[in-house]
Amino acid sequence: MIQNIEKKIKLALxxxxxxxxxxxxIVGLTFVFAYSLVNEQRKNIYVLDHNVPVLVRQTEHGTNREVEYESHVNMFHLLFFTLPPDDEYIKNNLNKAMYLVDDTGLAQYNNLREKGYYNSILASSALLTIQTDSITVDENGHFTYYAKQRIxxxxxxxxxxxITEGDLxxxxxxDNNPHGLIIKNWKTVLNKDLKYVEKKNF
Structure with missing residues (x-):
């Protein structure tokens, strides 16, 4: 009887x-899984591409920095060259663009303003938009931007x-520069007419 009780106690123990x-x-495995899941999610970051969130992956060596390079260049050119006949909109866009470029961007803006470029847009009710064709960035951060502008x-x-080029x-x-980049030595390499079409008056 006592042996049975001892066996039951040992079994219960x-x-x-x-x-x-x-x-x-189980708790240890759950903790490890949860930690790895949270750590993996932290590698997902969003960058704003002209107010559109783009998911990119963060890695130890910044291998996806290329995505941000292209997004930064694209955002700057969209802001700088999208010009409706609206003085406040133009000023707002250009103010945002100036956070993304060094004094070479400001110099080009001042040059265009002194020549009456922005006033002529307002006076002629012109609408300027830009379509990005491609962006190339080399290992040294030098970029070339190719686009078509519609006036x-x-x-x-x-x-x-x-076509423009510069260095990143x-x-x-x-908040004003979410990519953590600035464009330096920015200049226009080519800006020429491709096509001109007169509208029909009915």
Whole structure:
């Protein structure tokens, strides 16, 4: 009788210890899985591409920095060259663009303003939009931007080829510069007419 009780006690103890150890293993595995899942999610970051969130992957060596390079260049050119006949909209876009470029961008803006470029857009009710063709960035951060610019006026539509180039430099990320990049030595390489079409008057 006593032996049966001792066996039952040992069995109960073995079951209790086994259950406790099993619970510890399950908790440990759950913790490891949860940690790895959270750590993996932290590698997912979103960047804004002209107010459109783009999911990119963060890695230890910044292998996806290329995505941000192209997005930054694209965002700057969209802001700088999208010009409707609206003075406040133009100023707002250009102010945003200036956070993404060094003084070479400001110099080009001032040059265009002094020549009356923006006033002529307002006076002629022109609508300027840009379509990105491609962006190349080399290992040193030097980029070349290829695009077509469409200039629509009440009487005509003109299409121009646009090529610019510059260098990208890492800076601190801010709300106004989410990619943490700045364009340096920016210049226009080509800006020529491709097509000119007069609108028909009915």
């Amino acid at each position: 073995a079951i209790s210890v086994g259950s406790f150890v099993t619970s510890l293993i 629509e006026r009440p009487t005509s539509i003109a299409t121009r080829a646009l 430099q890492d800076v601190s990320r801010t």
